[in-house]
Amino acid sequence: MHGRVKVKSTAQQEEEKKKGRDKKLKLFVAARDACFSKRKEGVFDEEALQLTHQLLSSNPDYATLWNYRREILTHLETTMEETEMQKVYEVELSFLESCLKVNPKSYGSWHHRCWVSTRLPRPDWTRELSLCDRCLGLDERNFHCWDYRRLVVRMSGVPVDQELQFSDRLIGSNFSNYSSWHYRSTLLPLLHPESPEPPPVTPPCSPPPSPQTHSHRVCEEQLLKEYELVQNAFFTDPNDQSAWFYYRWLLGRVEREEMISCVYVEREDERVAVAFSRPVNAQSVGLMLVLDGQPQRVEWRSIHPRFKHSPVWICDLPPGTISDISNEHNLTVHWTEKRTHRDCALYTGRTESWCRDSATDQELFRSELSVEKTSVLQSELQSCNQLQELEPLNKWCLLTIILLMRALDPLGYEKETLAHFQTLKEVDSMRSGYYSDLCSKFMIENTILKMEYAEVRVFSISDKNLTTLCHLDQLLLVTHINLSSNQLQRLPPAFSMLQCLEVLEAENNSIEDLEGVCHLPKLEEVNLKNNKISNLDDLRPLASCPKLRRLNISGNPITKSGNMEAELLELLPTVTELML
Numbered sequence: 291m292h293g294r295v296k297v298k299s300t301a302q303q304e305e306e307k308k309k310g311r312d313k314k315l316k317l318f319v320a321a322r323d324a325c326f327s328k329r330k331e332g333v334f335d336e337e338a339l340q341l342t343h344q345l346l347s348s349n350p351d352y353a354t355l356w357n358y359r360r361e362i363l364t365h366l367e368t369t370m371e372e373t374e375m376q377k378v379y380e381v382e383l384s385f386l387e388s389c390l391k392v393n394p395k396s397y398g399s400w401h402h403r404c405w406v407s408t409r410l411p412r413p414d415w416t417r418e419l420s421l422c423d424r425c426l427g428l429d430e431r432n433f434h435c436w437d438y439r440r441l442v443v444r445m446s447g448v449p450v451d452q453e454l455q456f457s458d459r460l461i462g463s464n465f466s467n468y469s470s471w472h473y474r475s476t477l478l479p480l481l482h483p484e485s486p487e488p489p490p491v492t493p494p495c496s497p498p499p500s501p502q503t504h505s506h507r508v509c510e511e512q513l514l515k516e517y518e519l520v521q522n523a524f525f526t527d528p529n530d531q532s533a534w535f536y537y538r539w540l541l542g543r544v545e546r547e548e549m550i551s552c553v554y555v556e557r558e559d560e561r562v563a564v565a566f567s568r569p570v571n572a573q574s575v576g577l578m579l580v581l582d583g584q585p586q587r588v589e590w591r592s593i594h595p596r597f598k599h600s601p602v603w604i605c606d607l608p609p610g611t612i613s614d615i616s617n618e619h620n621l622t623v624h625w626t627e628k629r630t631h632r633d634c635a636l637y638t639g640r641t642e643s644w645c646r647d648s649a650t651d652q653e654l655f656r657s658e659l660s661v662e663k664t665s666v667l668q669s670e671l672q673s674c675n676q677l678q679e680l681e682p683l684n685k686w687c688l689l690t691i692i693l694l695m696r697a698l699d700p701l702g703y704e705k706e707t708l709a710h711f712q713t714l715k716e717v718d719s720m721r722s723g724y725y726s727d728l729c730s731k732f733m734i735e736n737t738i739l740k741m742e743y744a745e746v747r748v749f750s751i752s753d754k755n756l757t758t759l760c761h762l763d764q765l766l767l768v769t770h771i772n773l774s775s776n777q778l779q780r781l782p783p784a785f786s787m788l789q790c791l792e793v794l795e796a797e798n799n800s801i802e803d804l805e806g807v808c809h810l811p812k813l814e815e816v817n818l819k820n821n822k823i824s825n826l827d828d829l830r831p832l833a834s835c836p837k838l839r840r841l842n843i844s845g846n847p848i849t850k851s852g853n854m855e856a857e858l859l860e861l862l863p864t865v866t867e868l869m870l
Contacts, residue, residue, distance in 0.1 A: 576626030
């Protein structure tokens with residue numbers, strides 16, 4: 291046994307490690323308590339600065355200590371000259387680098403660095419940009435560093451083309467770089483806007499505008515180059531998501547212009563409904579109603595109590611204002627926030643009237659395409675089809691083909707789109723619910739377009755495997771809707787946008803929630819045969835529909851309850867035909 295090194299047992303080693311950790315913890319707690327005591331007493335001296343230095347060096351994620359440190363530095367600014375503070379803040383930046391080595395994704399460290407950099411009397415932005423380069427070289431997805439880089443670029447006025455070259459380098463070294471692709475999407479509209487505009491006039495001392503504040507699309511010439519770049523990426527690795535997401539951004543369209551899309555006036559109930567191109571809060575955006583040249587004092591209400599922002603808003607006119615059908619009226623709705631308005635004439639003998647935008651130009655769900663853009667998208671579709679032949683089960687390729695078909699001709703490619711969705715649900719079964727909802731959305735869009743072409747107020751989309759409802763704001767004028775034989779589980783709150791609805795057919799679904807079938811002033815007939823309505827509360831929203839006369843709930847679990855007919859008639863006293 292002599293001459294052999296004595297090795298401590300595992301238990302002994304663990305005990306010594308525990309003692310070491312306990313000792314460090316006691317020191318940390320003592321320093322923290324001393325630090326908090328000083329802060330409570332309002333002490334902002336050098337010792338407090340050293341205490342926070344000691345604590346944050348071992349744990350840079352202690353947000354309260356960073357707050358105290360900023361208070362100390364702010365106090366020092368009142369007692370020191372600018373030259374002295376320059377040195378203090380330079381030391382602070384060096385300290386922050388050591389903290390970032392402990393945790394490169396420390397929220398507190400990066401936030402504090404932003405704060406220090408903006409308070410430096412003479413900041414060295416070149417040095418900060420170099421630091422960002424080093425950090426992103428170690429971890430190209432460090433979003434804290436990306437945020438800081440955007441600050442540095444904005445404050446120092448780095449040229450946009452220089453930053454675009456930086457993204458080129460990162461993407462060239464690694465196609466799978468989400469952050470670089472995203473950064474590129476903020477730079478291109480600044481450097482290659484679709485509709486060039488003069489830059490905004492800013493004071494000489496002001497930093498240039500942030501790329502995130504720019505919303506223009508990219509010019510067609512640059513788009514062609516970007517298509518080529520991103521195609522190289524997904525042909526190299528078809529299963530990498532980052533390039534596909536960027537490609538979807540390139541194919542995206544400009545958001546619809548904010549406007550009043552429809553005004554509906556109804557004489558009997560003397561009600562006005564206004565539809566917007568996006569959800570708004572009518573009580574805060576300045577909505578004014580003018581009837582025959584006279585402003586009206588009305589109260590706007592959302593179509594559902596849960597909606598503070600809604601695409602459709604309603605108001606009631608004073609009794610006797612427009613009820614006489616022998617009179618003609620001119621009504622104007624002013625949206626003062628957007629300085630726009632829409633006129634609607636209510637003619638003699640007419641019980642209702644409306645004025646709206648037509649969706650027949652297909653700009654409702656996609657952008658109008660020039661010959662050049664159509665040619666480009668056709669070329670992109672051809673490229674993706676070629677890739678799909680090589681990678682028939684690639685979900686990203688299949689989904690992109692669907693989006694290209696939607697952009698080119700949603701009705702003409704409907705059959706192919708449905709087939710691709712079926713394949714997607716098979717190859718990516720974990721997201722089959724998402725694909726079903728997206729397919730439902732596209733089918734509803736197609737049905738709306740067909741309805742617009744025919745200029746009818748009947749919306750029929752039965753037996754299409756719908757799993758969700760959307761674009762209900764486009765159905766304000768619909769009087770008859772057929773949702774039969776689908777896979778719907780609920781009629782959501784947005785369903786109450788159908789203010790002209792008279793007949794609802796929704797048999798053979800899985801509906802168990804009627805929350806959206808409320809406050810529909812014209813609803814007369816509801817068919818809910820063979821659904822999953824199980825109790826009386828599920829039908830309670832129907833009680834708010836004053837003209838409901840016919841109700842079919844046969845084949846629902848609720849019909850198995852005893853004395854249900856009496857309870858239903860008590861809940862819905864206007865119903866004269868009840869089928870159980």
